[in-house]
Amino acid sequence: MNDALLEALRQQAAGGGSLEGTLAGMAGGDPALGLLSQMLAHREQTLTHDLETQQQEEERLAALARAGEEARQLEELRQLEEERRQAQRRARLERLRLRLEGLQAELAARQALLDDLALALGACPACWGEDPGCRLCRGRGQPGFVRPEAAAFRRLVAPALEAASFPTDPRTLVGRETPEPERRPL
Numbered sequence: 554m555n556d557a558l559l560e561a562l563r564q565q566a567a568g569g570g571s572l573e574g575t576l577a578g579m580a581g582g583d584p585a586l587g588l589l590s591q592m593l594a595h596r597e598q599t600l601t602h603d604l605e606t607q608q609q610e611e612e613r614l615a616a617l618a619r620a621g622e623e624a625r626q627l628e629e630l631r632q633l634e635e636e637r638r639q640a641q642r643r644a645r646l647e648r649l650r651l652r653l654e655g656l657q658a659e660l661a662a663r664q665a666l667l668d669d670l671a672l673a674l675g676a677c678p679a680c681w682g683e684d685p686g687c688r689l690c691r692g693r694g695q696p697g698f699v700r701p702e703a704a705a706f707r708r709l710v711a712p713a714l715e716a717a718s719f720p721t722d723p724r725t726l727v728g729r730e731t732p733e734p735e736r737r738p739l
């Protein structure tokens with residue numbers, strides 16, 4: 554190996570200068586050195602290109618990983634939001650169910666009271682005489698349609714009559730559709 558080549562290799566090893574540049578300078582008319590210089594230059598190009606390709610691939614993979622992580626986080630958020638909505642729906646349904654139960658109980662109590670009142674007044678408990686298609690009374694079930702049930706009458710009607718203290722004979726009520734109630738002194 555000649556001295557100039559050795560020196561160029563030393564410089565290259567020490568990190569200074571370009572080997573193929575030095576070789577190209579040294580080559581002069583030497584075809585072997587010229588060829589070696591070209592091969593080195595080509596090799597450097599190839600390595601540089603490979604390195605760039607590898608960096609691009611690493612960046613692409615990193616971007617893919619970031620996108621995957623973001624998608625996973627978005628999916629987690631979506632699931633949390635869905636669970637929150639379902640919990641809200643369940644809570645609202647539970648409130649509605651309780652409200653419905655309360656209304657049903659209230660309705661049943663009112664209906665029972667109305668049934669008792671119909672018994673006390675001898676009225677049809679289904680329609681109070683207001684439904685010509687009623688299977689129980691065919692629309693004739695106003696108060697007095699049947700004999701009032703004694704216990705219910707005593708419980709619900711008699712105290713009201715006593716408090717009102719106006720005659721109960723229908724004949725005496727003619728012309729007194731809206732009698733003035735006269736409360737007896739307590």
Ligand SMILES: [Zn+2]
Binds near residue numbers: 678
């Ligand atoms: Zn009826």
